[in-house]
Amino acid sequence: PQCRPSxxxxxxxxxxxxxTSGALIFQEGKNIxxxxxxxxxxxxPASCTISFSAYELENDCTYTYPMSxxxxxxxxxxDSELMNPSNVDGRFHWVIERLDFVQDxxxxxxxxxxxxxxxEDDEQEEEVQxxxxxxxxxxxxxxxxxxxxxxxxxxxxxxxxxxxxxxRGLVRSEAARKKFISELFAKRxxxxxxxxxxxxxxxxxxxxxxxxxxxxxxxxxxxxxAHREKEEAKKSTQAQLEVLMRQKEAQAIRRLMxxxxxxxxxxxxxxxxxxxxxxxxxxxxxxxxAIENQRAQQLARKREEQVQKREAHIKQLSRKEAEEFRAExxxxxxxxxxRREEKDNIIKEVWKxxxxxxxxxxxxxxxxxxxxxxxxxxxxxxxxxxxxEERERWAELRAAEQEDREAMLQRRKAIHxxxxxxxxxxxxxxxxxxxxNDERSKHREKKWSEKENLRLRKxxxxxxxxxxxxxxxxxxxxxxxxxxxxxPNATQATMSPTAAASSxxxxxxxxxxxxxxxxxxxxxxxxxxxxxxKVDKLGAQNPNASEVLRIHDWRRQEDKKKEVKEHARLQxxxxxxxxxxxxxxKNAEREERFNALEERRREASLERERRRNEACTQRIRxxxxxxxxxxxxxx
Numbered sequence: 285p286q287c288r289p290s291x292x293x294x295x296x297x298x299x300x301x302x303x304t305s306g307a308l309i310f311q312e313g314k315n316i317x318x319x320x321x322x323x324x325x326x327x328x329p330a331s332c333t334i335s336f337s338a339y340e341l342e343n344d345c346t347y348t349y350p351m352s353x354x355x356x357x358x359x360x361x362x363d364s365e366l367m368n369p370s371n372v373d374g375r376f377h378w379v380i381e382r383l384d385f386v387q388d389x390x391x392x393x394x395x396x397x398x399x400x401x402x403x404e405d406d407e408q409e410e411e412v413q414x415x416x417x418x419x420x421x422x423x424x425x426x427x428x429x430x431x432x433x434x435x436x437x438x439x440x441x442x443x444x445x446x447x448x449x450x451x452r453g454l455v456r457s458e459a460a461r462k463k464f465i466s467e468l469f470a471k472r473x474x475x476x477x478x479x480x481x482x483x484x485x486x487x488x489x490x491x492x493x494x495x496x497x498x499x500x501x502x503x504x505x506x507x508x509x510a511h512r513e514k515e516e517a518k519k520s521t522q523a524q525l526e527v528l529m530r531q532k533e534a535q536a537i538r539r540l541m542x543x544x545x546x547x548x549x550x551x552x553x554x555x556x557x558x559x560x561x562x563x564x565x566x567x568x569x570x571x572x573x574a575i576e577n578q579r580a581q582q583l584a585r586k587r588e589e590q591v592q593k594r595e596a597h598i599k600q601l602s603r604k605e606a607e608e609f610r611a612e613x614x615x616x617x618x619x620x621x622x623r624r625e626e627k628d629n630i631i632k633e634v635w636k637x638x639x640x641x642x643x644x645x646x647x648x649x650x651x652x653x654x655x656x657x658x659x660x661x662x663x664x665x666x667x668x669x670x671x672x673e674e675r676e677r678w679a680e681l682r683a684a685e686q687e688d689r690e691a692m693l694q695r696r697k698a699i700h701x702x703x704x705x706x707x708x709x710x711x712x713x714x715x716x717x718x719x720x721n722d723e724r725s726k727h728r729e730k731k732w733s734e735k736e737n738l739r740l741r742k743x744x745x746x747x748x749x750x751x752x753x754x755x756x757x758x759x760x761x762x763x764x765x766x767x768x769x770x771x772p773n774a775t776q777a778t779m780s781p782t783a784a785a786s787s788x789x790x791x792x793x794x795x796x797x798x799x800x801x802x803x804x805x806x807x808x809x810x811x812x813x814x815x816x817x818k819v820d821k822l823g824a825q826n827p828n829a830s831e832v833l834r835i836h837d838w839r840r841q842e843d844k845k846k847e848v849k850e851h852a853r854l855q856x857x858x859x860x861x862x863x864x865x866x867x868x869x870k871n872a873e874r875e876e877r878f879n880a881l882e883e884r885r886r887e888a889s890l891e892r893e894r895r896r897n898e899a900c901t902q903r904i905r906x907x908x909x910x911x912x913x914x915x916x917x918x919x
Contacts, residue, residue: 301346310376347395
């Protein structure tokens with residue numbers, strides 16, 4: 285059979301492979317190993333690759349054979365008719381004729397290029413070959429016959445042919461560029477339409493194949509059901525025959541018993557009766573078999589009639605559904621085409637509006653820039669004048685500020701010097717007062733120690749006199765020389781209470797003196813403060829006093845605020861901690877309650893499942909046999 289070159293209807297267009305890029309430039313049909321394929325050629329200038337894709341119509345599979353530009357040109361290096369690059373269709377046809385399938389190391393079918401044209405199936409109907417629009421009929425590489433002079437001219441023509449220069453000349457022309465863009469959009473729309481039609485045809489073929497498979501499955505199921513029913517009828521007939529045979533055997537046994545009884549009466553008459561009974565049994569068995577056969581034939585004929593009616597009804601429904609689906613598909617296809625046209629129109633309008641908006645925006649931007657340049661040129665002098673005036677004003681302000689600052693520094697310096705002088709005078713007064721206080725303290729301590737020694741001496745003398753009176757001794761001059769030596773133990777015993785009393789008296793006297801000095805100092809301090817207050821009232825008021833008081837008040841308020849914030853933070857943390865504890869306790873109680881109730885729920889669920897299974901089992905056991913069969917197969 286002849287292959288259809290290039291021009292195929294849109295419904296026969298091949299689906300683009302996922303891993304193939306580029307534009308579709310050629311298509312042709314080919315019969316390989318008894319199966320028809322659509323060979324599509326894609327040109328990808330980005331990767332300098334030409335891809336030959338074979339699309340199988342039966343299983344919707346695509347096989348691709350890529351080839352670089354150099355490899356493609358190398359195939360026609362020695363062919364005088366195909367070495368011209370303008371004969372594109374002839375080159376593609378030459379390659380497509382030599383495409384074939386082989387198996388790779390994984391056992392998968394892979395497209396390859398053979399050395400000779402692949403043979404096609406002779407049993408396929410031959411198609412009328414359409415004439416090509418351009419090029420010449422391809423021939424086998426290496427078989428062209430041309431002399432050396434013609435070959436040299438062709439090679440010179442190929443060397444001088446500069447495609448890049450021609451391309452630059454065409455692109456420079458505005459008309460050529462517009463034509464190229466229009467053709468590009470037309471090809472893109474045509475490619476989209478072809479792809480949509482290919483998808484539609486593929487879906488229709490797939491639906492048809494699925495419907496055919498469903499019909500075959502239903503036919504096989506119906507045949508299997510009829511065979512099962514026939515086998516069941518045969519088994520029931522055999523069972524009935526076995527029952528009849530058992531009955532006949534029982535009758536024969538009874539007849540034999542009767543015959544044995546009648547043998548005693550007469551052998552001749554028994555033989556005749558036995559012959560007649562045998563003849564009757566044979567005739568009755570043949571009649572029963574004929575009746576059973578006739579009944580089985582009637583049942584089989586009825587089944588065949590019902591099956592034929594059911595198949596005719598199914599075919600009618602399938603034909604009706606196919607027609608409805610085809611009509612629905614046509615409506616959907618028309619709707620998609622109409623929507624695509626509307627979408628294209630909307631896109632054109634949107635792009636037109638965007639173009640107008642961009643032009644208007646550019647015009648407004650240019651106008652704004654022009655006016656802005658005029659404004660800048662006119663406002664330069666004003667800005668310079670304003671800058672000079674502002675500079676003079678700032679210089680005057682800085683001079684006035686400098687004078688105020690110097691006056692303020694002089695005032696502060698005078699106040700500071702005065703304060704320093706006052707502090708020096710106060711310090712000198714305080715130093716003199718401290719010195720006088722120290723001298724007074726030393727004189728007071730000296731007088732106090734003298735008085736204490738005198739008091740202690742008097743106390744000792746009084747104590748000694750009291751002791752001597754108690755012993756009855758006198759201080760006569762005659763006995764001074766004869767006075768015996770005192771006992772050291774007695775003297776120590778006599779002086780011990782005197783030392784304790786002296787220490788107690790000394791402590792009490794020191795406390796009284798300390799309290800008296802403290803009272804004197806407190807009274808003197810109060811007098812000094814009163815004098816200072818009167819002097820402050822008479823002289824100028826201290827400017828820092830009010831500020832010190834304000835700072836003290838502010839610090840007290842800040843302390844109170846801090847205390848309030850700390851208290852609030854503490855209360856909030858306590859509340860959060862309490863809430864966390866309550867939540868944890870609540871979760872623990874909920875989990876405990878859930879675990880306690882989950883066991884009862886599981887037991888109840890198991891009990892319900894068991895009851896449900898028992899009820900389902902009882903219901904299924906109570907269903908009559910043959911209820912699940914279709915109504916069309918129940919007789």
